[in-house]
Amino acid sequence: MKFTERLLEKTLPIWRQNHSHPFVQEIGNGTLDEEKFRFYMVQDYLYLIDYAKVFAVGTMKATDVEMMGKFAALLNGTLNTEMDLHRKYAARFGITEEELENAKPSPIVLAYTHYMLHVSQNGSLAEVVAALLPCAWSYWEIGKELSELPGALDHPLYGDWIRMYSSEDFGELATWCLDLMDETAKGKPESELAKLEEIFLNTTRYEYMFWDMAYTRQMWPGVKEEQTIKI
Numbered sequence: 001m002k003f004t005e006r007l008l009e010k011t012l013p014i015w016r017q018n019h020s021h022p023f024v025q026e027i028g029n030g031t032l033d034e035e036k037f038r039f040y041m042v043q044d045y046l047y048l049i050d051y052a053k054v055f056a057v058g059t060m061k062a063t064d065v066e067m068m069g070k071f072a073a074l075l076n077g078t079l080n081t082e083m084d085l086h087r088k089y090a091a092r093f094g095i096t097e098e099e100l101e102n103a104k105p106s107p108i109v110l111a112y113t114h115y116m117l118h119v120s121q122n123g124s125l126a127e128v129v130a131a132l133l134p135c136a137w138s139y140w141e142i143g144k145e146l147s148e149l150p151g152a153l154d155h156p157l158y159g160d161w162i163r164m165y166s167s168e169d170f171g172e173l174a175t176w177c178l179d180l181m182d183e184t185a186k187g188k189p190e191s192e193l194a195k196l197e198e199i200f201l202n203t204t205r206y207e208y209m210f211w212d213m214a215y216t217r218q219m220w221p222g223v224k225e226e227q228t229i230k231i
């Protein structure tokens, strides 16, 4: 059994919860409240800034030049392709780039990104990959699933989002991360595999919490919603 198959088996109930989360389902059927999506976009933009740094750590810990180049390409793709989608959505919502850069992370975003940065900076290359894998893998699976729903790709607001995450490019990225996970886990003792499994489980849980945070627009206690955009 591949290590990534073991990871999926262990986290399957959470994967199912991710796919059936109302935020995901409502992007797919086009009924998601725009305010929830707007909140999500701003928080996801902040998330991606730190996520890109995890790719930078991967570049540092890469074991050969080819792998280094791939991590660097992923860093570039996040900053210039994925975050461009967010900037375009922000413009549609009337949020300026300055407002986006100055937005503050919610408690879940802060916890998730700091956890990934902590694990990646202190751990092995395999640990970096275990931390970032649920992000790349689960979005591709979700993107593919939603793209098959009738009319989803043509939705005026959510079509672009679904198109990007179900694209071949994202598929290739997810596959590369999956292969690298299997490769880096190979030959490791059970104690280390268990550690990788725990990291993967935690970031999978954070993915679920992210959907939930967006759906409920959860910010810090006592912080009004408008302060999430501009402080």
Ligand SMILES: Cc1ncc(C[n+]2csc(CCO)c2C)c(N)n1
Pocket (backbone or CB within 6 Å): 044, 047, 048, 051, 074, 077, 078, 082, 134, 135, 136, 137, 139, 140, 170, 173, 207, 210
């Ligand atoms: C909370 C959250 N989790 C995953 C992604 C998806 N994602 C983030 S970076 C990346 C790889 C290349 O840019 C992918 C697929 C997201 N946007 N937000």
